[in-house]
Amino acid sequence: MRASLQLARAGLSVCVLSKVFPTRSHTVAAQGGIGASLGNMSPDNWEWHFYDTIKGSDWLGDQDAIEFMCREAPNAVYELEHMGMPFDRNADGTIYQRPFGGHTANHGEKPVQRACAAADRTGHALLHTLYQQNVAAKTQFFVEWMALDLTRDADGDVLGVTALEMETGDVYILEGKTTLFATGGAGRIFAASTNAFINTGDGLGMAARSGIALQDMEFWQFHPTGVAGAGVLITEGVRGEGGILRNSNGERFMERYAPTLKDLAPRDFVSRSMGQEIIEGRGVGPNKDHILLDLSHIGAETITKRLPSIREIALRFANVDCIKEPIPVVPTIHYQMGGIPTNINGQVVGTAKGHEEVVNGFYAVGECSCVSVHGANRLGTNSLLDLVVFGRAAGNHIVKHVKDMKEHKPLPADAADFALSRLDKLDKSSSGEYTQVIAGDIRSTMQKHAGVFRTQKLMDEGVKELEQLKERVGHVHLKDKSSVFNTARVEALELANMIEVARATMVSAQARQESRGAHAPGDYPHRDDENWLRHTLWFSEGDCLDYKPVHMQPLTVDTVPPKPRTF
Ligand SMILES: Cc1cc2nc3c(=O)[nH]c(=O)nc-3n(C[C@H](O)[C@H](O)[C@H](O)COP(=O)(O)OP(=O)(O)OC[C@H]3O[C@@H](n4cnc5c(N)ncnc54)[C@H](O)[C@@H]3O)c2cc1C
Numbered sequence: 247m248r249a250s251l252q253l254a255r256a257g258l259s260v261c262v263l264s265k266v267f268p269t270r271s272h273t274v275a276a277q278g279g280i281g282a283s284l285g286n287m288s289p290d291n292w293e294w295h296f297y298d299t300i301k302g303s304d305w306l307g308d309q310d311a312i313e314f315m316c317r318e319a320p321n322a323v324y325e326l327e328h329m330g331m332p333f334d335r336n337a338d339g340t341i342y343q344r345p346f347g348g349h350t351a352n353h354g355e356k357p358v359q360r361a362c363a364a365a366d367r368t369g370h371a372l373l374h375t376l377y378q379q380n381v382a383a384k385t386q387f388f389v390e391w392m393a394l395d396l397t398r399d400a401d402g403d404v405l406g407v408t409a410l411e412m413e414t415g416d417v418y419i420l421e422g423k424t425t426l427f428a429t430g431g432a433g434r435i436f437a438a439s440t441n442a443f444i445n446t447g448d449g450l451g452m453a454a455r456s457g458i459a460l461q462d463m464e465f466w467q468f469h470p471t472g473v474a475g476a477g478v479l480i481t482e483g484v485r486g487e488g489g490i491l492r493n494s495n496g497e498r499f500m501e502r503y504a505p506t507l508k509d510l511a512p513r514d515f516v517s518r519s520m521g522q523e524i525i526e527g528r529g530v531g532p533n534k535d536h537i538l539l540d541l542s543h544i545g546a547e548t549i550t551k552r553l554p555s556i557r558e559i560a561l562r563f564a565n566v567d568c569i570k571e572p573i574p575v576v577p578t579i580h581y582q583m584g585g586i587p588t589n590i591n592g593q594v595v596g597t598a599k600g601h602e603e604v605v606n607g608f609y610a611v612g613e614c615s616c617v618s619v620h621g622a623n624r625l626g627t628n629s630l631l632d633l634v635v636f637g638r639a640a641g642n643h644i645v646k647h648v649k650d651m652k653e654h655k656p657l658p659a660d661a662a663d664f665a666l667s668r669l670d671k672l673d674k675s676s677s678g679e680y681t682q683v684i685a686g687d688i689r690s691t692m693q694k695h696a697g698v699f700r701t702q703k704l705m706d707e708g709v710k711e712l713e714q715l716k717e718r719v720g721h722v723h724l725k726d727k728s729s730v731f732n733t734a735r736v737e738a739l740e741l742a743n744m745i746e747v748a749r750a751t752m753v754s755a756q757a758r759q760e761s762r763g764a765h766a767p768g769d770y771p772h773r774d775d776e777n778w779l780r781h782t783l784w785f786s787e788g789d790c791l792d793y794k795p796v797h798m799q800p801l802t803v804d805t806v807p808p809k810p811r812t813f
Contacts, residue, residue, distance in 0.1 A: 247262065247268065247373075247376040247379075247380050247383075247428075247637070248376055248611075248634045248637030248638050248641065249324065249378060249426055249428065249592070249609070249611055249637040249638070249640045249641035249644070250262050250380055250385045250426075250641070251376065251380050251383055251385065251641065252377050252637075252638060252641025252642055252644070252645055253385075253611075253641055253644060253645060254380060254383035254384055254385040255383050256645040257807075258644075258645065258648060259385075259386075260385050260386065261385075261386045261388055261420070261422075262380070262385055262386070262387050262388065263388045263391045263392075263393055263409055263420070264324040264387065264388070264389055264390070264391065265390065265391070265392050265408075265412075265444055265448075265736075266389075266444055267389050267390075268373070268380075268387060268389070269373050269377050269378050270432065270788070271373060271442075271443070271444075272430050272431070272442040272445055273322050273369045273372060273430075273630070274369050274370050274373050275369055275370075275440075275442060275479070275635070276368055276369025276370075276372070276629075276630055277366040277367065277368060277479065277481035277483060277555065277556070278344075278361055278363065278366065278368060278481040278482050278483035278486065278626055278627060279343070279344060279361030279362050279368050279483060279626075279627045279630070280323060280326075280361070280363075280368060280372065280627055280631050280634075281319060281344065281346065281349065281360050281361055281362070281625070281626075281627035281628050282295075282319035282320045282322065282323040282360065282362055282631065283295045283320060283628075284314070284320055284323065284340070284341060284343060284360075284362065286336060286340040286341055286342075286343050286359070287336065287342075287343050287359040288351065288358050288359045289351065289358075289456060290351065290358050290359075290360055292316045292317050292319065292320070293316075294350065294351060294352065294353065294358065294481050295316040295319065295349070295360065296309075296312055296313055296316040296317075296800070296803070296806075297353050297641060297806055298348055298349050298350055298353075298354075299312045299315070299316060299381075299620075299625055299626060299628060300312055300618065300806045301348070301354070301811060302348040302512045302621075302623055302625040302628075303618075303619075303620055303621025303622055303624075303625070303763065304514075304621060304622040304623055304762045304773065304798070304811060305621065305762075305773075305775070305806075305808040306462065306618070306621070306622040306762060306763060306779070306796060307618055307619055307621030307622075307796075308618050308796060308797035309621060309798055309799060309800040309805060309806065310590065310616065310797045310799060310800055310801050311590050311617045311618060311619050311797070312619050312800070312802060313800040313801045313802065314590050314635070314639075314801060315619050315628070315631060315632060315635045315636070318635045318636065318638075318639075319631055321503065322535075322631065322634045322635050322638065323341070323362050323762070324692055325377060325634075325638075326372065327341065329375050329376075329379050329606065330375055330378075330647040331364065331371050331372060331375040332364055333362055333363065333364050333369050333699040334363055334364055334365060334370070334552070341362045341754055342362070342363055343359040343360055343361055343362050343363070344359055344361045344363055344483055344486040344487060344552070345357040345358065345359050345360075345361070345480050345510060346360065346361040346483065346486050346510070346624070346625070346626045346627050347485070347507075347510045347511060347512050347513055347516065347625065347626050348484075348507070348510070348511065348513075348625040349361070349510075349625060349626075349627070350507070350813075354506065354507075354813070355467075356506070357507060357510050358407050358424035358625070359527060359629045361483065361486060361626070362615075362627075363483065363552075365552060365553070365554060365555070366397070366481055366483055366552065366553045366554065366555045366556050367550075367555060368630065369594065369630060372634075374647060378595040385594050388409075388411075388414060389399050389430035390411075390412040391409050391410065391411055391412065391735055392409060392410045392412060392448070392739065393407040393408070393409045393420075393429075393448065393449075393452065394407065394409060394410055394417070394452070394665040394669075394682070394739065395407065395408050395455060395664050395665040395668075396425070396452050396453065396454065396455075396456040396608070397419065397421075397657065397658070397661045397662075398456055398591045399656075399657075399658050400403025400658065401606070402457075402596075402605065403605070403606040403607050403608075403655060404424075404425050404594075404605060404606065404607040404608035405421060405422070405425075405607060405654070405655055405657055405658075405661070406419065406420045406421040406422045406425055406639060406657075406661075407419075407420050407425060407452070408420070408661070408662050408664075408666075408737070408741055409625060410669075410735075410736070411809060412731055412732075412733075412736060413730065413731060413751075413779075414729060414730065415559050415728075415729025415730060415732060415735070416435065416729075417662065417665065417666065417669065419657065419661050419662050421654055421657060422607075422654075422704065423607065423648050423650055423651045424608070424609060424644050424647075425607060425608055425609070426592065426609040426610065426611060426640060426644070427449040427452075427453070427586065427608075427609070427610040427611070427614050427615070428449075428610070428611045428612045428614065428633075428637070429447075429448050429449030429450075429612075429614045430444075430445055430449070430612060430613045430614055431445050431447065431581060431582045431613040431614065432445055432446060432447025432450060432582055432743070432744065433445045433579050433580065433581070433582065433745050434446050434447075434689075434744070435447065435688060435689065435690040435692050435694040435747050435748045435751070436466075436579035436689055436692045436693050436696075437475045437690050437692070438472065438578050438579060438693060439477055439578060439579045439580070440469055440472050440477055440478065440479040440577075440578050440579070440580045440653060440799035441579070441580070446740040446741075446743050446744050446747075447582075447614075447743050447744060448740065448743045449500060449586065449610065449614035450586060450614060450743065450746060450747050450750070451742060451744070451746040451747065452592070452743070452744025453586045453610075453614075454747075454750065454784075454785075454786040455664075455746065455786060457785070457786075457787065458586060458594065458596055458605065458608075459587065459596065459597065459778045459781070459783035459784060459785050459792065460584060460585065460586065460587075460616075460746075460747075460750045460784050461585060461586070461587040461616040461618065461780055461781050461782065461783055461784075462583055462584035462585075462616055462618060462621075462622070462754070463582070463584035463585075463622070463747070463750035463751045463754045463755075463782065463784055464584070464696075464754040464755035464758050464765045464782060465582070465584055465620075465621075465622045465753060465763055465764045465765055466579060466581070466582055466583070466696065466751065466764055467513055467514065467579075467580050467581040467582075467583060467623060467624055467764050468513065468514075468517040468577040468578060468579055468580060468697075468698050468764065469513060469517070469577065469578055469579075469580035469581070470480075470482075470491070470513055470517045470520055470575065470577050471484070471485075471491075471539055471573075471575040471577075471578075472558070472573055472575060472576060472577070472578025472580075473559065473563045473564050473573065473574065473575060474531070474535070474564070474574040474576045475534035475574075475576075476563040476564070476744075477538070477578050478559055478563045479559075479578070479580070480539060480556055480559065480560070481553075481577055481627045482510075482513070483552075483553065483556075484539060484541055484553060484556055485509045485510055485539075486510065486539070487544055487548060487552055487553060488541070488543070488544050488548075489509065489539055489540065489541040489544065490509055490539070490540045490541075490543075491509050491516070491520065491537055491538070491539055491540075491575075491581050492537070492538045492539075492540050492572065493523045493528035493529070493530070493537060493538075493640065494528050494529060494530045494534065495528060497528075499519065499523055499528070500516065500605075501518060503515065503516075503519040503522075503813075504516075504519070504812075504813035505637075505813075506631075506813055507619055507813040511813040512623055512625060512813070513580075513623065513625075513626065513764075514622075514623040514763050514764045514766070515811075517577035517698055518698060518699075518766060520537050520576070520577055521577060521698045521699060523537060524536070524537070525618055525699075530574065531574065535576065536573035536574045536575060536576045537574075537575055537576065538573070538574060538575070539568075539570050539572055539573045539574075539575045540570065540572040541553075541569075541572075541573075542568070542570055542571065542572065546569045549568065549569055554768035556568065557569065560573045569586075577698055579589065579693075581613065581620075581624055582613060582627065582747075583616070583618075583620045583621065583622060583623065583624055583763070583764065584616050584750075584751075584754070584782075585593030585610070585613065585614050585615045585616035586610040586614055586615050586616060587602075587615075587616050587618075587781075587783070588609070588610050588611070588616065588617050588636075589602075589604070589617070590617060590636070591609075591639055591640060591643040592609040592610065592611050592615070592617075592636050592639055592641060592643060593605070593608070593609055593640075593643065594608040594609060594610050595750060596617075597783060597792060597794060602794070607655075609640045609643075609644065611632075611633065611636045611637045611640050612629075612632065612633045612636070612637070613629060615634075615636070617632070617636060619632055619779065620632070621763060621796075622762045622763020622764055622765060623763035623764050623807060642664045654704060668739070669735075669739075670722040672735065672738055672739075673724065673727055675721075675723045675724050676723070677723055678721040678722055678723035679718060679721065679722060680722070680723060681722055681724075681734065681737045681738045681741050682724070682737070684718050684719055684722065684741060685737070685741055686713060687715060687718075688712075688715055688741075688744055688745060688748050690754075691708060691711045691712060691715065691748070692708075692748055692751065694708075695707060695708025695711065695752065696708060696751055696752055696755055698766070699766065699768060700755060700758075700765065700766060700767040700768070701767055701768050701769055702767055702769045702770075705752060705755050705756040705767065706756060706781060708752045708755075708756070709752050709753055709756050713746055714747050715748070716745050716746060716749065716784055719741055719742060719745045722738050722741065724738050731745060737759035746786055749784075749786070749789060750784040750786075753784055753789045753791065753792040754784050754791065755767075755780045757782070757791055758778060758782065759774070759777075759778070759779040760772065760773055760774035760777070761773060762778065773808075773811075779796055779808065780793040780794065780795055780796060781793060781794050781795070781796060787791035
């Protein structure tokens with residue numbers, strides 16, 4: 247919506263397709279904040295943010311893209327403020343900012359207050375602000391339309407998508423001079439997830455099926471604090487406001503693992519430390535399988551003012567009142583660092599004969615893309631920032647270049663054939679398995695074989711299991727063949743995207759023989775910059791892998807060279 251706003255304001259004809267009403271996109275669930283070095287509450291500058299993001303990424307992030315994002319951040323936030331986004335305020339009227347994991351002053355000295363927040367409903371505020379601005383600018387919304395496949399011509403240029411109107415079951419070809427994916431993440435390929443049910447990686451599936459590689463898919467973030475047993479997120483903002491993780495002895499164990507940042511170390515670090523406590527028998531509960539998040543010392547006033555939804559989530563999903571009692575939490579899948587490779591204009595880049603080449607007419611922004619600012623591990627608050635900074639940049643790039651395109655390229659005669667044949671197969675199915683059985687098996691395979699702690703053996707087995715699951719996805723039985731609002735058909739189509747993302751993840755992970763960021767196989771406990779300081783590219787056809795260099799050169803400042811990561 248940040249990109250479409252640029253287009254609509256420039257007077258272009260723009261249509262936004264969404265599986266759900268736009269304000270129900272997963273962004274609505276974002277709680278903690280959006281990162282920008284405003285320095286409203288403690289001294290800060292964009293270079294510290296830049297440094298923290300590179301270190302957080304375990305040096306896999308592209309330093310040119312990270313510089314662009316961190317420099318643009320304050321402007322992007324002020325722009326939202328001027329659009330009317332209801333941020334919390336300090337007494338002097340400036341935007342309220344809280345500390346967040348991995349965000350520090352002066353290159354790791356101490357936590358800094360950088361997360362601009364609207365209570366614990368920042369994403370809600372952001373999404374509604376952008377929706378309203380789009381309505382005012384006359385963006386057209388096609389609500390409850392599901393894109394099925396990309397249309398590419400013989401030159402490989404993207405000319406639009408085929409899409410299913412859920413209300414009628416009709417399929418359309420949508421033709422555009424440019425197509426931009428902002429289709430979000432795929433956290434629902436795992437069994438325990440903080441993600442919405444619609445996060446099935448459709449954009450990644452469509453790109454992969456059309457021959458575009460997916461980048462760095464082995465890197466999945468486990469958020470340290472999902473409600474144990476339920477998966478619902480408890481924002482890192484809770485620890486930003488002073489919350490503490492404790493093991494079964496009541497010990498604040500993060501002091502041992504990260505003496506400086508403690509509970510506010512980056513997420514990969516905290517999740518593994520929690521996992522270690524559980525493995526060593528200091529987990530909490532009858533099965534010793536979770537950790538406690540204690541905020542009872544923060545006080546009722548701060549909790550009710552700054553974290554009202556967290557109190558409600560804890561009450562409803564864990565049956566505890568966090569003003570008095572700790573919340574049971576466990577690391578839960580949260581965010582995909584990888585995605586469709588793009589440059590800083592949001593243009594999708596493929597690789598041809600060893601060099602990067604733009605895919606004409608195709609852009610990607612947000613969690614479905616990999617620009618790559620998050621590398622091997624994202625810092626909290628940097629995703630909402632990624633959306634608005636690169637959404638705006640992509641919008642500007644489209645506005646500038648679409649004017650030179652006098653007319654649409656001709657559609658190939660077979661533009662809809664691929665999508666129609668996939669639908670036809672479902673509609674003709676008379677036997678086979680149900681979607682949800684196969685989806686459930688994908689989720690448990692991913693959870694077991696690509697979790698917080700990975701081993702070569704687990705990943706090798708995982709690849710084999712997914713080969714069988716891919717076979718099974720090809721034989722789904724769609725029992726209900728009706729047209730109007732047939733959610734069973736939609737779920738069967740989502741399954742075809744989930745399996746692409748799952749294979750991309752497992753095959754990319756199996757090959758990477760080092761520990762970096764969120765990817766930590768026990769067989770290779772160390773980071774290996776000599777062999778693995780490079781991005782993975784996975785191609786669906788034949789499960790092929792390729793690699794490309796990390797952009798170590800920022801735009802205007804000096805490279806931050808790789809160092810050991812301690813907090
Ligand atoms: C619980 C939770 C809390 C979070 N908190 C924070 C936070 O505090 N700060 C932060 O920076 N990040 C946070 N994140 C991460 C961040 O919210 C997400 O990465 C980000 O919002 C993703 O935005 P997006 O625009 O890429 O995708 P989404 O917001 O997921 O939107 C995807 C859109 O694409 C549409 N779509 C998908 N497939 C199709 C299809 N086939 N056809 C048509 N439309 C389709 C969907 O309908 C939806 O409208 C959080 C994530 C979660 C899950």
